[in-house]
Amino acid sequence: MWYVINSERWEREQESLNAIGVTFTVDEGAKAAGYIRLQVSVTPDSSILEIPGRFLPLELTIVYPGTFPFFRPDVYAPDISLPRHHNPVEKNLCLLPRQTSHWLPETTIGEYLTEQLAKVLRAGEIVAAEILQANDEEQGEPVSEYYPSTANAPVLIDTDGFDSLPASEKEVDYLGSFSAGFPPQANLPSRIWALECFDANQNSLGKLPQNIHHAFPTRTTGEVYRLAERPPNVDAAKDYAWLLELIKQNKVPFIKPKSSLALKKGDTINQIIGVSFPEEHSPGKYSWGWLFIIGFTHHQSKTVNKKIVLVPVKGFYYAKANRINMSELGFRIQSLKPLRNKTVAIFGLGALGGSSAIELAKNGTSVLRLIDFDTVGGGTIVRWPLGVSAAGMYKTDALAKFISENYPYTQVYPLLYRVGASEVGPSATPPAGVSSEAFMDAVLDGASMIYDATAETGASHFLSEEAKKRGIHFVSVYATPGVWGGAAMRVVPASTKGCWMCFQYALKDGLIPSPPVNRDANIQAVGCGDISFVGTSFELDNIVSAGVRLAASTLCSPEDGYQELNGDIGILSLVDELGNHIFPKWSAHHLDTHPACPYCNPQI
Numbered sequence: 137m138w139y140v141i142n143s144e145r146w147e148r149e150q151e152s153l154n155a156i157g158v159t160f161t162v163d164e165g166a167k168a169a170g171y172i173r174l175q176v177s178v179t180p181d182s183s184i185l186e187i188p189g190r191f192l193p194l195e196l197t198i199v200y201p202g203t204f205p206f207f208r209p210d211v212y213a214p215d216i217s218l219p220r221h222h223n224p225v226e227k228n229l230c231l232l233p234r235q236t237s238h239w240l241p242e243t244t245i246g247e248y249l250t251e252q253l254a255k256v257l258r259a260g261e262i263v264a265a266e267i268l269q270a271n272d273e274e275q276g277e278p279v280s281e282y283y284p285s286t287a288n289a290p291v292l293i294d295t296d297g298f299d300s301l302p303a304s305e306k307e308v309d310y311l312g313s314f315s316a317g318f319p320p321q322a323n324l325p326s327r328i329w330a331l332e333c334f335d336a337n338q339n340s341l342g343k344l345p346q347n348i349h350h351a352f353p354t355r356t357t358g359e360v361y362r363l364a365e366r367p368p369n370v371d372a373a374k375d376y377a378w379l380l381e382l383i384k385q386n387k388v389p390f391i392k393p394k395s396s397l398a399l400k401k402g403d404t405i406n407q408i409i410g411v412s413f414p415e416e417h418s419p420g421k422y423s424w425g426w427l428f429i430i431g432f433t434h435h436q437s438k439t440v441n442k443k444i445v446l447v448p449v450k451g452f453y454y455a456k457a458n459r460i461n462m463s464e465l466g467f468r469i470q471s472l473k474p475l476r477n478k479t480v481a482i483f484g485l486g487a488l489g490g491s492s493a494i495e496l497a498k499n500g501t502s503v504l505r506l507i508d509f510d511t512v513g514g515g516t517i518v519r520w521p522l523g524v525s526a527a528g529m530y531k532t533d534a535l536a537k538f539i540s541e542n543y544p545y546t547q548v549y550p551l552l553y554r555v556g557a558s559e560v561g562p563s564a565t566p567p568a569g570v571s572s573e574a575f576m577d578a579v580l581d582g583a584s585m586i587y588d589a590t591a592e593t594g595a596s597h598f599l600s601e602e603a604k605k606r607g608i609h610f611v612s613v614y615a616t617p618g619v620w621g622g623a624a625m626r627v628v629p630a631s632t633k634g635c636w637m638c639f640q641y642a643l644k645d646g647l648i649p650s651p652p653v654n655r656d657a658n659i660q661a662v663g664c665g666d667i668s669f670v671g672t673s674f675e676l677d678n679i680v681s682a683g684v685r686l687a688a689s690t691l692c693s694p695e696d697g698y699q700e701l702n703g704d705i706g707i708l709s710l711v712d713e714l715g716n717h718i719f720p721k722w723s724a725h726h727l728d729t730h731p732a733c734p735y736c737n738p739q740i
């Protein structure tokens with residue numbers, strides 16, 4: 137307990153309150169339980185200046201966290217109501233912005249109140265949008281955040297469709313409904329996915345990507361109302377009753393649920409009602425805030441006549457909206473918007489290609505075509521992006537499943553194919569449509585880029601020529617044995633002077649430094665026909681990050697998106713000349729034509 141270990145500080149805290157002329161009492165019950173809670177009276181006699189007289193006397197409750205003085209005490213003002221900087225439910229004051237960096241651990245409570253209390257009481261009364269917007273220290277205070285709810289049971293919803301419906305003057309209006317999906321074997325309370333939203337006439341307002349719908353097979357319907365003001369009671373049961381009355385008074389349609397939805401242990405969801413209302417989202421600016429009132433029946437165990445019986449208890453809880461839509465997804469990565477209309481074909485799905493595929497999906501690439509022939513070895517999960525749940529699956533299928541379930545706005549196509557393998561064996565007749573030309577035509581149709589992570593020189597050579605032939609971008613990544621280093625390189629059609637072969641000659645000549653190689657790093661696992669190498673995922677991830685960054689900049693910079701990098705080739709060293717580990721060191725190079733390259737010098 138901080139006040140025991142640091143009793144001198146506790147003394148100083150009390151002295152600091154005496155020094156500013158406020159009276160206080162220590163809650164001895166709380167103190168016996170290990171916490172410091174103070175009741176403080178600020179009167180006109182105190183030396184805190186500039187508190188508007190109408191607030192005085194002011195009763196405050198001050199609660200110290202167990203982690204004091206690393207973190208600030210909470211200051212509650214239960215008897216007043218400020219429109220801003222004051223939690224309308226818990227009644228704590230926002231004396232400082234939320235980030236912990238604003239609190240200086242040496243500040244005593246007396247200094248804290250002297251410096252901040254008058255300021256926040258005055259600022260908390262300001263609601264004029266132009267004053268709020270002009271103040272850099274202000275931040276938006278969405279009121280829905282203050283409603284009590286179960287943190288891990290929100291409603292995941294794209295609210296754009298409902299939010300764009302025209303506003304009315306009514307106190308309450310019926311907006312429409314949504315198809316509410318639950319994961320299999322859902323408990324109460326559960327996450328709920330608003331799979332598709334409909335207006336009042338059953339016209340679709342939009343739906344979440346179809347490829348995740350199967351993951352939420354248990355379905356019911358939620359109804360949506362728009363309110364002129366937030367629900368007043370901040371209690372789901374009371375606000376439900378209030379809403380019913382409001383609906384009745386305003387003669388708005390009320391859609392009764394047809395039946396309850398059974399979850400595990402006999403619990404049921406009886407009703408789902410979404411309410412949206414104006415709330416501040418940035419200082420002085422308002423948009424639609426959302427809450428959901430969930431009606432449920434929960435079975436509680438009780439002892440009756442020495443027997444344990446399950447007793448149904450009906451109730452309501454508040455669920456918050458967890459918004460998912462394209463604008464929400466793009467908000468943090470606006471410079472990558474051009475990826476939303478790009479198709480990338482990734483060849484090779486080992487530790488580099490597999491992780492790159494997930495990165496490209498995460499960052500919003502529209503279409504990924506994943507090409508590999510291998511399965512996930514149980515022993516390789518130490519550096520493959522997915523763990524043991526994927527072992528034994530084709531790498532293509534494991535990644536396609538993961539991406540479509542987790543990044544559903546990306547369309548992903550798994551394609552089993554080995555670059556360079558002969559189409560037929562020694563005797564059989566070639567089946568139609570399996571030629572390498574036909575495959576490459578299909579897989580690169582409409583593609584913007586080949587992302588080569590085959591780590592096979594022959595395959596890289598072939599793929600670089602395929603990209604050149606088709607006028608599409610080429611990015612290639614590889615690691616050296618032991619992952620002492622690696623490289624990421626690109627060729628932009630009609631812009632990069634050299635080609636992949638020029639890069640090989642430049643490495644051979646030393647015009648571009650070769651990444652360091654650990655000659656002792658090759659290994660062959662038991663029962664595996666291919667040579668592998670020692671090295672970790674966190675070493676390989678340096679190359680993944682650089683490769684994906686190079687791909688993003690190559691695809692986005694021509695459309696004023698993610699900036700160009702300072703070269704076409706990055707060479708990575710993770711060791712110094714003696715093989716000692718160092719922090720990653722990249723050198724950047726331009727890819728020029730090499731005089732010995734037969735492609736770029738046809739006369740050779």
Ligand SMILES: [Zn+2]
Binds near residue numbers: 735
């Ligand atoms: Zn060349």
